[in-house]
Amino acid sequence: MLDHIVGKHARDKQLESNILQISQDAKALKKQYTDVIDGTVGMLHHEEGNIFKFSVVDDLLHHLSDPEMYQYAPVRGTKAFTEGVFDWVFGPLAKKMREQFKYCVIPTTGGSGAISNTFFNFNDFGQKVLIPNHYWTPYENFAYEANIELKTFLMYDDMNRFNQIDFKEQAFELAKKQNRLCVLLNDPCNNPTGLCMTKEDWQLVISVLNDVASRNIPVILIQDIAYIDYQMKSTEFSRDNFITYTDLHENILAVVVFSGSKTFSMYGFRIGAQIGLSKNQDILNHFIRVGDYSVRARFSSVSEPAMSVIGKIFSEPIYRQQFVDEINVARKLLKDRALLFLNESEKNDLEILPYCGGFFISIITNNKNIFKDLVKEHVFVIPMGNLIRIAISSLKLSEIPRLVKILKKYI
Ligand SMILES: Cc1ncc(COP(=O)(O)O)c(C=O)c1O
Numbered sequence: 001m002l003d004h005i006v007g008k009h010a011r012d013k014q015l016e017s018n019i020l021q022i023s024q025d026a027k028a029l030k031k032q033y034t035d036v037i038d039g040t041v042g043m044l045h046h047e048e049g050n051i052f053k054f055s056v057v058d059d060l061l062h063h064l065s066d067p068e069m070y071q072y073a074p075v076r077g078t079k080a081f082t083e084g085v086f087d088w089v090f091g092p093l094a095k096k097m098r099e100q101f102k103y104c105v106i107p108t109t110g111g112s113g114a115i116s117n118t119f120f121n122f123n124d125f126g127q128k129v130l131i132p133n134h135y136w137t138p139y140e141n142f143a144y145e146a147n148i149e150l151k152t153f154l155m156y157d158d159m160n161r162f163n164q165i166d167f168k169e170q171a172f173e174l175a176k177k178q179n180r181l182c183v184l185l186n187d188p189c190n191n192p193t194g195l196c197m198t199k200e201d202w203q204l205v206i207s208v209l210n211d212v213a214s215r216n217i218p219v220i221l222i223q224d225i226a227y228i229d230y231q232m233k234s235t236e237f238s239r240d241n242f243i244t245y246t247d248l249h250e251n252i253l254a255v256v257v258f259s260g261s262k263t264f265s266m267y268g269f270r271i272g273a274q275i276g277l278s279k280n281q282d283i284l285n286h287f288i289r290v291g292d293y294s295v296r297a298r299f300s301s302v303s304e305p306a307m308s309v310i311g312k313i314f315s316e317p318i319y320r321q322q323f324v325d326e327i328n329v330a331r332k333l334l335k336d337r338a339l340l341f342l343n344e345s346e347k348n349d350l351e352i353l354p355y356c357g358g359f360f361i362s363i364i365t366n367n368k369n370i371f372k373d374l375v376k377e378h379v380f381v382i383p384m385g386n387l388i389r390i391a392i393s394s395l396k397l398s399e400i401p402r403l404v405k406i407l408k409k410y411i
Pocket of ligand 1: 111186261
C-alpha cells in the first residue's frame, strides 16, 4: 500500500535470484548429509572444497603498503592495471589492437559494473539490447536498472552451433526498428552453456554489425569475456578470435568486459574493467566521457587493494610468471572435471550442450520437475528455462560419475 515511498520507476523491482537461494539451500542440506552434490556455485573450488585462490595474489595482498591498501583508487586506474589488463586480454594480438584502435580501459566494480554502466550509457530508455536466448540472468537486472530491455535471438541452430541466421535476422530487425544496435555476446565459454563461437561466427557477427553501421546507425558490441581464461583449447590460441575485430567498421564502439573475479579469483573484491575500442577517436572520447562519469556517479571508484595487486602481477615479470603458472593449475583442475563429465556423459548416453570451456555445463530437458527430482537425490543445479546448468567449477571429480547417472535418470 505504501509503495509510493519508492519512485515510480522502482515500484516493480524485486530481486528474484534463484541462483543465490538454491545455492544457500544446497549449503544448508550439506550440513546434514554427506552425499549432497552442489553444482550451483560459479566460483572455482579445489577438490577438497576450499576456494581456489592464487598464492601470488594472497602474498601480494598481505604485503601491500598502507596507500596501496587503503587509499581511493584513481577513477581511470593506474597504468600498470589498465595497460596490464589490455595486454592480458588481447595477448599476442595486443600490439595489433593498439595499432588499429583508439582505446581506453576503465576500471569497474567487476564485470557486473562494466556491463551495467555500458547498458545505461549506450541505449535510450526503452530500447533493447540483443542477446542470445540462453544467458546469465543478472543481465536482466542490469537492463531493468538502466531502463532498457533485452531482446533474444536463438543461440543454437539445429546442429547445436551458433545460430548465425537468427542472429542476423534479429539484429537487422532490431536495428531497423529502433535505429540503434547494441549486442551483448558472452563468449568464449558462455555462461550457462559452455559454447565457444568459432572464428566464422565472429566474422559473420562483425559483417552484420558493419552492415548496420554503414547505414549510419549507432552500433555497440559488448563482449563479456568473463571466462576467457578457462577455455579447453590451449592458451596459445585462446585470443585468436579477436583478430576479427580488426574488420570492425570505424563508427562501431566495442566494449570488452573483463572480470577480475574469474581471472584472479578475486570475487569479493569487485574489480573488473570495460575496455572501450573504436577506430574513431570521437566515438572513443564519448566512451571515456560517459564512462568516467558513471564510475564516479555510481560507485566512485574500485577496490584499491585489488587494483594494486593486479597492477603488480601484470607489470612485474616475476609475479606475472607465478600467476601464469598458477592459472595453468586452475585450468587443469577445471579441464579434468570437464573431461570426466564429458566421458561419463558419453558412457551414460546423456546428451549435453557442446562444451568448450568455462565454469558451466548445460543440458536441455523437457522435465518440468527436474529441479525437485534432483533435490530428492540431494543434487543441486540451476534450472534456467528449458535447461539445467551444472557448475563444474565447484564439483569434486569423485562426485561426477554419480551425478551424471542421476542426471540421466531424470532428464
Ligand atoms: C557471464 C558472466 N559475466 C560477468 C560476470 C561478472 O562477474 P563479476 O561482476 O564478479 O566480475 C559473471 C559472474 O558470474 C558471469 O557469469
